[in-house]
Structures are given as structure tokens and as C-alpha cells.
Amino acid sequence: DRSSAASDVYKRQVDEAGRGACCGPLTAAACILPDRPLPELDGLTDSKQLSPAARERLEPVIAEVAVAWAVVHVSAAEIDERGIQPANTSAMRRAVAALDVRPGYVLTDALRVPGLTLPHLPVLKGDRVSRSISAASVLAKVARDRVMVELDARYPGYGLAGHKGYGTKAHMASVSLHGGCPEHRYTYANVAAARAQWAAAGGRETEEEVTTQS
Numbered sequence: 292d293r294s295s296a297a298s299d300v301y302k303r304q305v306d307e308a309g310r311g312a313c314c315g316p317l318t319a320a321a322c323i324l325p326d327r328p329l330p331e332l333d334g335l336t337d338s339k340q341l342s343p344a345a346r347e348r349l350e351p352v353i354a355e356v357a358v359a360w361a362v363v364h365v366s367a368a369e370i371d372e373r374g375i376q377p378a379n380t381s382a383m384r385r386a387v388a389a390l391d392v393r394p395g396y397v398l399t400d401a402l403r404v405p406g407l408t409l410p411h412l413p414v415l416k417g418d419r420v421s422r423s424i425s426a427a428s429v430l431a432k433v434a435r436d437r438v439m440v441e442l443d444a445r446y447p448g449y450g451l452a453g454h455k456g457y458g459t460k461a462h463m464a465s466v467s468l469h470g471g472c473p474e475h476r477y478t479y480a481n482v483a484a485a486r487a488q489w490a491a492a493g494g495r496e497t498e499e500e501v502t503t504q505s
Contacts (some may be wrong), residue, residue: 305383305399306424308338308431310375314449314456314472315439316364318374319382320431323358324393324423331356335425338432350433353426360391360427362434373480380404399423435458446472459475492502 307319317392324332331352338346354360358449363385370378383404386396397404397411398421404411436455449465449472456462458481466475466485475482486494 300384305397305404306427307379307382307385308428308435310379312456312476313452313458314364314475315442316435316474317370317378317382318359318362318364318431318435318438319379319386319426320362320434321383321386321390321397322353322360322423322427322430323390324353325356325358325428329356329422332422334427335389335422335429337425338428341429343436346429346433346436349426349429353429357426359390359392361386361426361428361432363389364435364438367474367476370476374478380406383407414426420460431475442472442474446474 305319305321307317309315309317325380329424332349334341335353341349353400363382365378365382365385373381379402381450383399383402387407387409393409395410397407397409399411399413403413418446439455441448442456448469450461451474456464458479463467463481463485466482470484470489471477471486475486477486
């Protein structure tokens with residue numbers, strides 16, 4: 292994280308990555324960019340519209356030029372316990388709270404955030420029309436992708452570094468073959484169905500999986 296002295300004139304933008312995944316964390320990022328031309332961020336847009344190489348190029352530049360930024364992760368276990376929508380809004384509130392700079396108001400990407408103590412405005416397709424929301428989306432996406440690469444090394448056999456925890460056909464086939472890992476979201480229907488196939492074929496839970504789901 293990086294921050295500077297507080298000011299009430301700043302707008303702070305927040306976005307998330309991993310909402311639609313079925314394995315791994317949900318990641319939220321907040322970013323305040325300075326109110327001046329930033330030619331070094333030319334090409335910045337919604338992270339989903341950028342190539343991985345473009346995101347990796349922009350991420351350190353965003354971190355360098357930002358007035359403040361923060362990234363937070365919400366675990367799969369918390370998502371299973373609370374549900375994706377409460378986990379999502381909680382992640383955004385945590386990202387706001389992680390900054391020392393107090394903005395005058397917050398823009399979010401089309402999502403109203405209950406419990407946020409600052410004035411905020413959901414912006415439809417905000418990660419395409421707001422430079423700071425785009426920056427937050429890049430920070431969140433790059434941070435989460437790195438976590439998924441780390442998880443792939445810890446839990447081989449699922450291809451997490453490739454699909455990043457989204458419910459691809461190959462991913463669900465691997466859950467049917469191996470069962471889930473502690474980073475899967477077991478309340479999700481696709482994970483539950485694939486894991487049921489694994490169990491029906493004689494799969495047995497590891498102690499770690501039992502602890503994760505209890």
C-alpha cells in the first residue's frame with residue numbers, strides 16, 4: 292500500500308476481481324490518482340480489456356503515481372460463510388478503510404456498498420469510463436492473478452495458474468478427478484457437483500479439506 296496526507300477533496304475509486312471465480316480469494320482494490328494528466332497511464336482501461344502483459348506493465352506505474360492505493364483479499368472460506376455479495380461489499384469497505392487518505396467521496400463499478408461511511412456513487416461500466424476505477428481494477432486483477440499462481444504451486448493438478456480459479460470445463464473436470472482443495476468455494480453449485488462426482492467415484496477427504504469445510 293502507498294498513501295499520503297489526508298484530504299477531503301480526493302475521489303477514491305474501488306473495484307474487485309474474482310467475484311465470478313469458484314476457487315481462490317475475492318480481491319478488492321482502491322485507488323486515488325492525482326487530478327492531472329498522466330501520460331504514463333495511456334492505454335489504461337478495464338483490466339478485463341487488457342492483456343496480461345499490459346496489466347503487468349501498468350500495475351507498478353499505477354502504484355508509483357497514485358496518491359494512495361490499497362489491495363485486500365477475502366478468502367474462499369469467508370465467501371462460503373458469508374455469501375459472495377456480503378463478501379464483495381465487505382472487501383470494498385476494507386479497501387476504503389485501508390487508506391490513510393480520506394476521500395471526499397467514492398466511486399464504485401456499478402455496485403452500491405452498504406455500510407460505507409463515505410458518500411459514494413455506483414458508476415455503470417465504471418472500469419471503462421473512470422480512470423481511477425480502471426486503475427483499481429488493474430491493481431486487483433494483477434494482485435489476485437499472482438495469488439492464483441502461488442496457489443497453483445501449492446495445489447497442483449487444478450490448473451489454477453491458467454484459468455485463475457474460474458469455472459472452466461477443464462477446472463471442473465479436475466475437481467471431479469481430485470476433489471476440491473482448501474481454496475475452492477464449496478457452496479458454489481459447480482464445485483459441489485464436481486466434488487460429488489469425485490466422492491461418488493470413491494474419493495476421500497483429506498484432513499485439511501474437512502477442517503476447511505467445518
